[in-house]
Amino acid sequence: MPASRIVLVRAVNVGGAKLPMAALREIAARLGATDVSTYIASGNLLCTPPGDTDEFDRALEQAISDEFGYFREVISRTPDEIADALAEYPFGDVPHGHLYFLTGAPLDDAAAQFCARDFGNGERLAVIGRDLHIDYPDGAGATKLTAKVIERALGVTGTGRNLRTSAALVERARA
CATH class of the missing domain: 3.30.70.1280 (SP0830-like domains)
Incomplete structure (x- = not known):
């Protein structure tokens, strides 16, 4: 089931x-x-x-x-919620795409200010609902964008998964 x-x-x-x-x-x-x-x-x-x-x-x-x-x-x-987050991923098919699943939706102003910041490695960010979409062009290991930075700026905690893992979870949950 x-x-x-x-x-x-x-x-x-x-x-x-x-x-x-x-x-x-x-x-x-x-x-x-x-x-x-x-x-x-x-x-x-x-x-x-x-x-x-x-x-x-x-x-x-x-x-x-x-x-x-x-x-x-x-x-x-739900598997559908994660599938929707994957479908909404705004940065195309990138090798270092991540979803950061938040415990709640951040305030619009906080999200806008955070996504406009430059973290030095060309990261692209978008908050859509309760999910932070991230493109790490140089890989997640090269970023200064840590969980603490994300959570202080957005005012909510969360956890990240790369796009491949997120897709695999949806597939397995639906099997």
Whole structure:
């Protein structure tokens, strides 16, 4: 059965925050999710949560914190929402395209000011709803555009995935 949600756990398996994907699947199942699977070891969970999805996301955050001793935001979308974000990607077919999924829509003024900034490597930015679209022409590793910079400017947290991973998640969730 297809998964109804793509759940993105922020910043795992980087900077000492280890979260084995088997443990993530077990936690999700323990919380009542069905159709549980993961994709690559970077906090990508596909599942059908029980009941309210926001409540599930918050419960998953708490369970990860309780079990592993660190807090990480959980952001989820439907496969259609991520497919729509991919379709709205304004920079064409670029090799270093990213989507940064936000916990909420930033204020219009903050988004406009942020997207007009020059970060020095030719990054192109666009906020569409709850998603920040990014083109890193020199690759994400060469940018000064960090999560902290994004979140301070926009006033909301989030987590990023490249376009290939985002498309693969949609495909797997719909399979």
